[in-house]
Amino acid sequence: MGKSPSTNDVLIADEHLVQSFADLDALKQNEARTVINRAQGAYVYDGEGNELIDGIAGLWCVNIGHGRQELINAVTEQLSTLDYYSTFYNFTHPSAAALAEKITSLAPPNLNHVYFANSGSAANDSAIRILHHYYNRLGKPEKRLVLSRIGAYHGSTYLSIAMTTPAYSECWTGANDLVHHLRSPHYWREGEGMSEEEFLDALLLDLEQNIARIGAENIAAFIAEPIMGAGGVIVPPDSYHIKMQAICQANDIKYISDEVVTAFGRLGHFFTSKDVFGIEPDIITTAKGLTSGYQPLSATIISDDIYDVISEPGEQFLHGFTYSGHPAASAVGLANIAVMEKEKLPERVRTTGKLFENTLRDLNKLDIVGEVRGSHFMMGIELVKDKSDKTPFDKKIEIGNKVAKAAQDRGLIARPLGNSLILSPTLIMTPEQIQTTGEILEDSILAVTKDMGMSKA
Numbered sequence: 001m002g003k004s005p006s007t008n009d010v011l012i013a014d015e016h017l018v019q020s021f022a023d024l025d026a027l028k029q030n031e032a033r034t035v036i037n038r039a040q041g042a043y044v045y046d047g048e049g050n051e052l053i054d055g056i057a058g059l060w061c062v063n064i065g066h067g068r069q070e071l072i073n074a075v076t077e078q079l080s081t082l083d084y085y086s087t088f089y090n091f092t093h094p095s096a097a098a099l100a101e102k103i104t105s106l107a108p109p110n111l112n113h114v115y116f117a118n119s120g121s122a123a124n125d126s127a128i129r130i131l132h133h134y135y136n137r138l139g140k141p142e143k144r145l146v147l148s149r150i151g152a153y154h155g156s157t158y159l160s161i162a163m164t165t166p167a168y169s170e171c172w173t174g175a176n177d178l179v180h181h182l183r184s185p186h187y188w189r190e191g192e193g194m195s196e197e198e199f200l201d202a203l204l205l206d207l208e209q210n211i212a213r214i215g216a217e218n219i220a221a222f223i224a225e226p227i228m229g230a231g232g233v234i235v236p237p238d239s240y241h242i243k244m245q246a247i248c249q250a251n252d253i254k255y256i257s258d259e260v261v262t263a264f265g266r267l268g269h270f271f272t273s274k275d276v277f278g279i280e281p282d283i284i285t286t287a288k289g290l291t292s293g294y295q296p297l298s299a300t301i302i303s304d305d306i307y308d309v310i311s312e313p314g315e316q317f318l319h320g321f322t323y324s325g326h327p328a329a330s331a332v333g334l335a336n337i338a339v340m341e342k343e344k345l346p347e348r349v350r351t352t353g354k355l356f357e358n359t360l361r362d363l364n365k366l367d368i369v370g371e372v373r374g375s376h377f378m379m380g381i382e383l384v385k386d387k388s389d390k391t392p393f394d395k396k397i398e399i400g401n402k403v404a405k406a407a408q409d410r411g412l413i414a415r416p417l418g419n420s421l422i423l424s425p426t427l428i429m430t431p432e433q434i435q436t437t438g439e440i441l442e443d444s445i446l447a448v449t450k451d452m453g454m455s456k457a
Helices: 007-016 024-028 069-081 094-106 120-137 196-214 240-250 304-310 327-342 345-365 399-409 431-451
Strands: 036-040 043-046 051-054 111-117 145-149 179-182 219-224 254-258 283-286 298-303 369-375 378-386 415-417 420-423
Touching (some): 051 431, 069 327, 094 111, 094 327, 111 120, 120 219, 120 304, 179 196, 196 219, 298 304, 327 345, 345 369, 345 378, 399 420, 399 431, 420 431
Parallel strands (some): 145 179, 145 219, 219 254
Antiparallel strands (some): 043 051
């Protein structure tokens, strides 16, 4: 095995890498980068040898932890047998077929057909393309539009960025003519003067009014994350999804549940749509935890009703990606699920995830913590200038970045998102690691508060 490149070598080579969701100008000016060299369990190690708790699990995805030999072996064994073949035309192969069968055994009972791609963005794009084809075959080509929500995150392709909250689209264009955004279900920010029940009624009315304005005959789908992820970890009011789906069903609007983040254990279940939120959507999209990030793979899981229409004689299914159902990725998906089932990881998360949630909720006692929200291993911390009236910090202060940097200096990677911090760690966190995470976050917030001259001490 060759010697690992030095941190300096990586940084020189990195000048040629276009990084995602980054300030490219700052990177040109040699803004400090973090080089991650290796990872094991719940930790990653930077180029200076520092051990860091991976508080974002890579990017919402390394659910079973880093360095699992079972998944590494699955890739090696699959590549030694069948390195690659497509699933175009009449071709198939054992690992993709077996994974599709396994996924449908875990999904709600009405979802029995799986289309594979290689990212959550592609999964959501595929969901809309499939629904357009579905309605075309039913003789309803005008049913093309999509309802999404302010605060949503559904991806970064031309279509999925249009379905994502407009905050991510500044200076970018997308398929905006296809998408209409509904109100955010963020009660703490948007429900001023209302009870939670009244706020829910307002959200339902917003949906009904938009359907009336646009015309149900023009709307193909409503897409919603069970809990919003990169839009700020927004938990909707109780029974929100049940009541939103009922309105959609009454108007022949398909319900897409974007479980790219929430599936495969993060909230204590393989899928949360039915087991946590009480709905059986028409489509579930997922990625990330499907392979714990060891291989790029996503799944668009469609209902029997949709499949029956698109598989009728007379037309081909003209949609596909070169790497759909890649043998190595599929083999890793199977191995990943096997580990989760053997170790009862979703069941464990129902306990450890609640401990993590409650540990972070204790940060509410701090002066600049406005709201701690989320569930289990999916949490957001919103930082505010004035807690009494929820006044946000000026964006130029970059409070989220300041606290994230302070946390990283203390041994924890957290994700800054404007005035918030996002925590979505590996699902194998021990009580001791959870306690350490809480302590680092508290120390970091207090240190930044003191540096900004806001400390009352």
